[in-house]
Amino acid sequence: MNMNPPLPVPPQIPPPGYGPRPLGDDPAERVPITNPIAAIEAILRQPRRLMYSLRQPGAGGLIAGMLFVAVVCSLIYGVVVGSFSGHEQWWAAPVKISVGLLISTLICLPSLYIFACLSGSQARLAEMFGLVAGLLMLMTLLLVGFAPVAWLFSQSTEHVAWMGALHLLFWFVATIFGVRFLNAAFAHSNARSSAGLNTWIVIFMLVMLQMSAALRPLIGRSEEFLPSASEKKFFLSHWADCMDASYKHRSRGND
């Protein structure tokens, strides 16, 4: 006879969104999200609850809360980015990262709505805005998770190019999780195909990368807050210049 009572099995996290189940068929998904902390909990553990809440009337408060969390988290990560150079970058990097993320989102929002409509999605513009706010919140939350690692590296290395590559890696991982959330939510909008969304994701990532070049320097230092009109560069060209400068710096160090 087995004397051990069965252990309570924790509820399994449902797949992010794909599948036959409509949003809100589980009563737990219909529990309102009342504050930013609950929104954080929901996006990590119950993404379907967040998707359902964004479809309800009066989702504006939830969207504002998610944007607030995204701004706070991007400011925190920005401080870690700025800790590499110190001085004016303590405040400049957080401001640039936070503002850059918001502007990138605003630039890309109209195209997301148009691509979604072209794909047959029934989502409203406000819902799309909410989903992108969720993407931003998840991305920046993960960046805060990476912050201790980024801080340790920024205190040990002296090479801007290395730190840039590391931040890029963290941003890429965070973006993948954010995009997963968006993809899952999109699957519930009756879209016929995800080609439009995939195209938009590429555009959004390119805009964010270019934003990092337009708002440079984020990691190193410069006499000017933003590059002048004559210093405009495509982000690939900026990376190549950084790598080149880093290589020359290293070569001089080895002489």
Place this chain on the structure above:
Amino acid sequence: MLTAVKPAFSVGEFLRAEARRLREWMAQRDAGLVGFCVAAVVVGAGLYGAAMGSWREPLQSLYTGIKLPLAILLTTLGNGLLNGMLAPLLGLNVTLRQSLGLVLFGFAVTAVILGALSPVALFLVWNTPPLNAATQLTSPEYGFLQLALAVFIAVAGVTGCARLWPLLREWAGNAQIGGRVLFAWLATNLFLGSQVCWVLRPFLWDPAGPPRFIGREYLHGSFFETVFEAARRLIF
């Protein structure tokens, strides 16, 4: 009698624990388990570190005996938030506290194995030609010792992580999700752990000067940068 006396954790019970027992521990808010895990890391990794450093001199032995457990604990804490977020995102419903407990448990098993291997490491060090004025960074005895002691750590690390696998699989209800979480935790811990060890070096010996706990020069550069540079020099 007002309170029941809780049985203390023993090393045997700790190492033999099956997935069910582990889940019970994780479900309870048991400070005793955390204390046991931290103590296991401090004692186990400390003994192994002391054996490593003894090749140089007693002071290095003391420093490495402190630095090795410190590296493990800093990695656990540094990645705590990230690991706690990655688990639910990958489909495993654990709280931040539980994910931190699981990672700490894996490291504690690693440390217990290292502690058990410390006499072997000490024997190895004792059999290695002693450090003298002629020893260089390229000397075969130094290379052998580095490699052998690192292999022990790798074996202990893999075994410690493997102990988490049945629990993660059962908890997730799906081998694929359990595997993804385990892989993500391994990757993040390896990434941060490498750099923490890089900053806390040397663990064995540095010809640059007398033993110091942390030298200012060790705070420059990163593990991955150095590996990349070495590869670049080899290839180009």
